[in-house]
Amino acid sequence: MEEATTPIEPSAATAPQVVAAEADPHAGAHPPHGHHGPPTGFIRKYIFSIDHKVIGIQYLLLAIFAAFVGMFMSVLMRLNLTWPGRKWTILETIFPLGAPGGVMTPEFYLSLVTMHGTIMVFFVLTTAPQGGFGNYFLPIQVGAEDMAFPVLNMLSFWVTLVGLVVLIAAIFVEGSTIIGNTDFVNNFLGGGGTGTLGPIGGWTGYPPLSALGKIAGPGQGAGATLWITSIAIFCVASLLGALNFITTLLNMRTRGMTLMRMPLTCWSWFTTAILALLAFPVLLAAGVLLLLDRHAGTSFFIPGGLVFSDAVLANKGGSPILWQHLFWFFGHPEVYIAILPGMGATSHILSTFARKPVFGYRAMVFAMFAIGLLGFFVWGHHMFISGMDPRTSIAFSVLTLSIGVPSAIKTFNWLGTLWGAKIRFTSPMMFAIGFVSLFVAGGITGLVLGQTSLDLFIHDGYFVLAHFHLVMGVAAIFGMFAGVYFWFPKMFGRMMSERLGQLHFWPTFIGVYGIFVPMHIMGIVGMPRRYASFQEYDFLRPLDPLVLLVTVAAIVTAAAQFIFLFNFIWSIFKGERASGNPWEATTLEWVTPTTPPPHDNFGGHLPTVYRGPYEFAVPDAPEDYILQTTPDAGEENVAAGAGHATAGQGVQGSSGNGHNGQH
Amino acid sequence: MVTTVSTKPAGSTVSTGTKGVNISGTGRRPAGGNGSRGGPQPPNGGDGRHRAFPDSTPQQYRIGMWLALSAILMMFAALSSAYVFRSTRMQQGWQAFSVPAMLWVSTALILASSATFEVARRALRRGAREAYRRWLVVSLGLGFGFLAAQLLAWRGLVGQGIYLATNPHSSFFYLLTGLHALHLVGGIAGLSYLTLRARRGAAAAAAAAAAGAHDAAGTERAHVDAIGLYWHFMDGLWVYLFALLFLWR
Numbered sequence: 001m002e003e004a005t006t007p008i009e010p011s012a013a014t015a016p017q018v019v020a021a022e023a024d025p026h027a028g029a030h031p032p033h034g035h036h037g038p039p040t041g042f043i044r045k046y047i048f049s050i051d052h053k054v055i056g057i058q059y060l061l062l063a064i065f066a067a068f069v070g071m072f073m074s075v076l077m078r079l080n081l082t083w084p085g086r087k088w089t090i091l092e093t094i095f096p097l098g099a100p101g102g103v104m105t106p107e108f109y110l111s112l113v114t115m116h117g118t119i120m121v122f123f124v125l126t127t128a129p130q131g132g133f134g135n136y137f138l139p140i141q142v143g144a145e146d147m148a149f150p151v152l153n154m155l156s157f158w159v160t161l162v163g164l165v166v167l168i169a170a171i172f173v174e175g176s177t178i179i180g181n182t183d184f185v186n187n188f189l190g191g192g193g194t195g196t197l198g199p200i201g202g203w204t205g206y207p208p209l210s211a212l213g214k215i216a217g218p219g220q221g222a223g224a225t226l227w228i229t230s231i232a233i234f235c236v237a238s239l240l241g242a243l244n245f246i247t248t249l250l251n252m253r254t255r256g257m258t259l260m261r262m263p264l265t266c267w268s269w270f271t272t273a274i275l276a277l278l279a280f281p282v283l284l285a286a287g288v289l290l291l292l293d294r295h296a297g298t299s300f301f302i303p304g305g306l307v308f309s310d311a312v313l314a315n316k317g318g319s320p321i322l323w324q325h326l327f328w329f330f331g332h333p334e335v336y337i338a339i340l341p342g343m344g345a346t347s348h349i350l351s352t353f354a355r356k357p358v359f360g361y362r363a364m365v366f367a368m369f370a371i372g373l374l375g376f377f378v379w380g381h382h383m384f385i386s387g388m389d390p391r392t393s394i395a396f397s398v399l400t401l402s403i404g405v406p407s408a409i410k411t412f413n414w415l416g417t418l419w420g421a422k423i424r425f426t427s428p429m430m431f432a433i434g435f436v437s438l439f440v441a442g443g444i445t446g447l448v449l450g451q452t453s454l455d456l457f458i459h460d461g462y463f464v465l466a467h468f469h470l471v472m473g474v475a476a477i478f479g480m481f482a483g484v485y486f487w488f489p490k491m492f493g494r495m496m497s498e499r500l501g502q503l504h505f506w507p508t509f510i511g512v513y514g515i516f517v518p519m520h521i522m523g524i525v526g527m528p529r530r531y532a533s534f535q536e537y538d539f540l541r542p543l544d545p546l547v548l549l550v551t552v553a554a555i556v557t558a559a560a561q562f563i564f565l566f567n568f569i570w571s572i573f574k575g576e577r578a579s580g581n582p583w584e585a586t587t588l589e590w591v592t593p594t595t596p597p598p599h600d601n602f603g604g605h606l607p608t609v610y611r612g613p614y615e616f617a618v619p620d621a622p623e624d625y626i627l628q629t630t631p632d633a634g635e636e637n638v639a640a641g642a643g644h645a646t647a648g649q650g651v652q653g654s655s656g657n658g659h660n661g662q663h
Numbered sequence: 664m665v666t667t668v669s670t671k672p673a674g675s676t677v678s679t680g681t682k683g684v685n686i687s688g689t690g691r692r693p694a695g696g697n698g699s700r701g702g703p704q705p706p707n708g709g710d711g712r713h714r715a716f717p718d719s720t721p722q723q724y725r726i727g728m729w730l731a732l733s734a735i736l737m738m739f740a741a742l743s744s745a746y747v748f749r750s751t752r753m754q755q756g757w758q759a760f761s762v763p764a765m766l767w768v769s770t771a772l773i774l775a776s777s778a779t780f781e782v783a784r785r786a787l788r789r790g791a792r793e794a795y796r797r798w799l800v801v802s803l804g805l806g807f808g809f810l811a812a813q814l815l816a817w818r819g820l821v822g823q824g825i826y827l828a829t830n831p832h833s834s835f836f837y838l839l840t841g842l843h844a845l846h847l848v849g850g851i852a853g854l855s856y857l858t859l860r861a862r863r864g865a866a867a868a869a870a871a872a873a874a875g876a877h878d879a880a881g882t883e884r885a886h887v888d889a890i891g892l893y894w895h896f897m898d899g900l901w902v903y904l905f906a907l908l909f910l911w912r
Contacts, residue, residue: 247727247730278733282737288842316755316830
């Protein structure tokens with residue numbers, strides 16, 4: 001798999017150079033990164049690897065696993081909402097305590113809500129676009145041999161994995177009488193074995209419910225402790241990753257790769273890393289405070305005189321609202337952490353398959369930064385109903401609505417890129433266009449929710465649910481799908497099946513609209529979030545057909561994801577061999593000497609960059625695209641006069657598509 | 664091709680021919696991407712097989728450290744905002760206690776430690792390795808002294824019956840000082856690393872210089888700068904926390 005080389009020509013010619021580079025006795029005199037030789041042996045190559053490419057794939061596989069777990073949970077939720085009280089024999093076998101006799105309990109439903117949200121937000125939306133694709137392609141796209149701190153990079157993946165394991169453990173300490181009754185769980189973590197699946201506090205973990213421990217309900221003992229611990233671990237992992245991304249991008253760009261020549265994907269990973277670097281520490285601080293409240297008897301979040309289960313608690317004067325401020329100060333940038341890489345990938349892919357330069361490259365960069373910057377000043381719009389001063393909420397409201405401006409700039413430029421283009425409708429392109437569609441559909445309701453007076457009514461209802469699932473969840477996942485279909489040939493050296501890709505796209509695209517458009521209506525009617533069942537609310541009965549429609553759409557959409565899973569696994573082993581640049585794209589990941597790229601990405605020759613990232617359809621050019629490594633006509637003479645065979649040309653000549661600037 | 668490349672004289676890389684030529688669609692000259700900070704870039708050693716800019720590598724330690732510090736700063740900013748909010752707008756149960764005398768001692772120790780580290784850093788710049796090592800050890804000792812003084816201050820408070828959960832002020836006190844101490848332990852690890860390297864350093868530096876490894880010295884300086892940043896930051900952070908907890912209001 002790693003050894004797969006470009007079938008078309010010069011990979012053989014570059015191989016000796018790689019060997020020579022290793023054998024060079026002076027290599028040791030230049031200690032910097034990258035100069036760890038290619039590892040041998042399975043464990044160092046694929047498990048504890050410090051190669052950013054392997055780590056990127058590890059992140060991606062982790063996210064795919066987590067996504068399927070989260071999706072399974074959402075289907076269970078839909079089953080319970082549509083047919084409450086129904087007996088599912090299989091559930092009794094899997095979750096004997098969460099669904100006794102096969103009937104889901106309300107607490108089980110709430111724990112599904114919590115775990116679905118946490119897994120999806122942290123371990124899918126935050127890991128795959130940034131940790132997965134960013135790790136794999138940021139160093140290659142800026143022309144570096146590896147990340148700035150490869151060991152730190154490995155560490156951030158493994159810490160993330162520990163976070164996921166701890167989170168999944170939260171299910172079992174509370175859901176199992178065996179694990180849940182050990183001394184460790186009872187004395188140290190706060191008790192378990194109460195019969196749900198996990199914590200029930202929702203992914204936002206609002207106190208006091210999340211701060212009181214076992215007395216707050218099933219799942220809030222050891223399960224919630226592990227849940228908070230997992231998030232704290234994840235914070236640390238994200239910080240390590242973000243630090244590495246920014247340093248790599250600032251310090252390791254190759255010759256000629258000015259900031260304004262970077263692909264928009266790099267800009268998006270850069271912005272995302274800055275957001276993560278500044279937002280995750282705040283969540284970490286909040287998590288520490290919450291753990292202290294739960295286990296050390298402090299009162300940061302627990303108000304004084306709180307009566308709980310017929311007893312007055314001893315806590316003095318904490319503020320539950322304080323948690324909301326800290327949480328959402330992280331939580332809103334987190335939305336952009338999830339979506340920005342998708343925006344970058346979409347811009348990149350739209351341009352490639354429209355065979356046109358990105359419309360308004362500079363505007364795209366500034367819009368991205370404007371979104372990131374504004375994202376830090378709008379957290380209050382999650383808290384309009386918390387009793388905040390109306391003057392404060394007006395300020396938050398205005399700032400929130402102003403995010404519409406850079407978002408509209410991006411949308412406008414995407415449409416401008418597509419305008420009048422001869423579009424190649426490949427599967428990555430389909431998902432990128434789908435991203436634009438979902439981003440608009442989900443983003444437009446942000447303007448509704450950003451207004452205090454409207455939000456007071458629809459807050460905590462299905463309208464909000466539909467809004468953020470479309471824009472943050474599904475759109476970001478479409479960005480990921482686009483990325484997988486687009487970069488798969490480079491990552492695995494084989495093409496994914498185009499037919500299966502299209503077959504995956506249509507049910508998914510129609511399915512997600514089938515799920516989330518009806519939810520807007522439910523929200524306006526007044527259906528509240530996080531209720532396990534609506535049986536007792538007569539005014540919601542007329543919505544039953546819609547509820548059923550959503551569930552059917554959810555099951556169809558979920559089923560369609562197995563087409564993707566099959567295509568992904570099958571293509572790794574049996575897909576058609578990919579050439580070095582199958583999409584005829586321009587950026588540096590397509591000029592690597594082999595596919596997948598060798599251990600140091602460019603076979604010892606760092607490329608030289610002569611132009612911007614999206615030079616498609618340049619008049620008078622021999623082909624409809626020009627690689628970033630192609631010098632201009634005047635340039636070549638100078639280069640040839642200076643002694644030819646420069647790094648840039650060396651790499652470019654081996655790009656495997658026969659296009660080498662015609663010297 | 665291999666031979667052609669490796670026998671090429673130093674400096675005859677493409678950049679010499681292209682500097683200042685406007686070639687791109689963006690109208691930018693092909694400046695070295697790494698030039699965001701550090702001055703003119705040396706040629707890449709004559710063969711394209713190594714990093715184009717070996718000189719830029721040490722810089723990554725400084726950049727990485729600035730980024731790490733901004734993350735730590737955000738965390739303490741979040742906790743500070745909680746503290747300010749709790750101590751002014753929501754004073755239920757708030758009972759501030761007066762400054763434990765021991766904290767003045769610890770403040771003096773950490774300030775001194777920052778100063779001695781700076782002396783050490785400058786000694787290294789001068790090339791006075793022996794002085795560098797000596798002042799490093801002094802800084803390390805002062806760092807341990809600070810931790811000991813903090814522990815004594817905690818023990819004094821515990822003796823007065825002031826615990827983590829006693830009241831909001833004590834909760835914040837133990838939390839903030841504890842987190843600071845935890846981060847300081849990281850700084851002590853960094854100083855210990857430098858000290859160990861400095862001990863081996865004298866011999867190793869001579870060997871490296873003989874081998875013509877300009878990079879090794881640059882990397883060591885970058886390590887010292889990065890860890891120095893961290894150490895000074897811990898110092899400043901402590902002064903800030905001290906003022907926030909006891910002097911401000």
